[in-house]
Amino acid sequence: MSDRMNEVSVERARERLHEVRLQVNGAWRSGQCAARTSLVDFLRETLRLTGTHVGCEHGICGACSVMLDGRPVRSCLMFAVQADGHSITTVEGLAAADGTMSVLQDSFCQTHGLQCGYCTPGMLIAAQALLERNRCPTEFEIRDAIGGNLCRCTGYQQIVDAIRLAAARLNAAATGAGSGVSAPAA
């Protein structure tokens, strides 16, 4: 045990720190981290953006999903140094500046698309990415888009319902029927 702790502290002491600068939800942010710091740890621990969750830390659960230059990726499978200079959207970037939830977020509330909420940030990012490129997704397309995100609570049906509802509300708003809920930040 003490050997192991020794190894860990030697590991840490030797590590060189890198300066990392990212555009997060539109604002440039920077910080220092070791090369092995994952993007999700950098977001959560260095930038204190704890909305993005971290589950398995090896690419299976999707809880850590963020958008990298507009495309959803697993932030536990990227090192923060690799994201230097890139633009990241986290779940904190979905709501309006005053905290008003986006249509998508509100739809998750309406359909009970979450229970414990652990998977929710990843589900929201996957769904946001889907709706940005496809405003009328079929059920298959919805299930495919969240196929890399695990939920241990809902059984997925309410999440699918939430995304379908959000698509309908966004389309209604676009055609002027107006749902009264503001569109998500692009």
Place this chain on the structure above:
Amino acid sequence: MKPAPFEYLRAASVEEACALLAAHGPDAKLIAGGQSLVPMMAMRLVRPAWLIDVGDIDALAQISIEPDTVTLGACARQYVLAAHGGLGAALPIIAQALIWVGHEQTRNRGTLGGSLVHADPSAELPLVAVMLDARIGLQSRARGRRVVSAREFFTGPMSTVIEADECLVEVRLDQWSGQGLGSAFDEVAIRHGDFALASGCAQIALDPDGRVRRVALALGGVAGVPLDVSGYAASLVGQFIDDTATEAIARSVAAALDPPADLHASSEYRRALALTLCVRVLRTATARARASLTEVA
């Protein structure tokens, strides 16, 4: 689940990547999309001291479509390959295979070269490379370029002929000539996006009268490496293809296999899957080839 410490270096060119590999020896590893390597580092199954990032080298992301060959850069991202119009027209089997590779989130990062070098026996892109006998270009500082045929590249589960100081640079695939081409990819997995229990792909060329001109068939997940089983289908050449012929071929392929068993599937079950998948991909590829003949007519 934190990787062991390493030094991170971003290579700006293939030459620089090869020079860094030569300088740091077996303690160095390339990272492309990181979708297979990072999980292994997180579990500390691999602990490179130097991580050399080749993911942003423009020259490695090129896709070039010539009249009879297609050249794909090692670091072409999977989502780019899946959506590339010219590639979709020249070699639709690539996009047909990519539907099965992981999820949108992993395809947004994962690359062609990373998948080949990772060499999972049930991975889709290695299977297509073997079926079409791709020529894989490797480069090192010490020995320059060499080209290895995909059928010789894979040597066992997670192992290939690539040396520690080599970078996979490009993959060249032949386009079959003439009209009447069809291809298909299919697999069975516990859930879509998981690694396949077994997978199959086929490509067929039909003469204008509907007789088979050329056929390729390959199976994944049923051996340590992707298997080219085109030889079993060679008897189709010059013949009209029907369900009886397809099923006979599938049975002879399946009988020759000795698939691995694991928690998810017994050897017998994988053999049964192989049979079913051979039938399905041959049928679908034939139907697509016929459809393309009628388009021409």
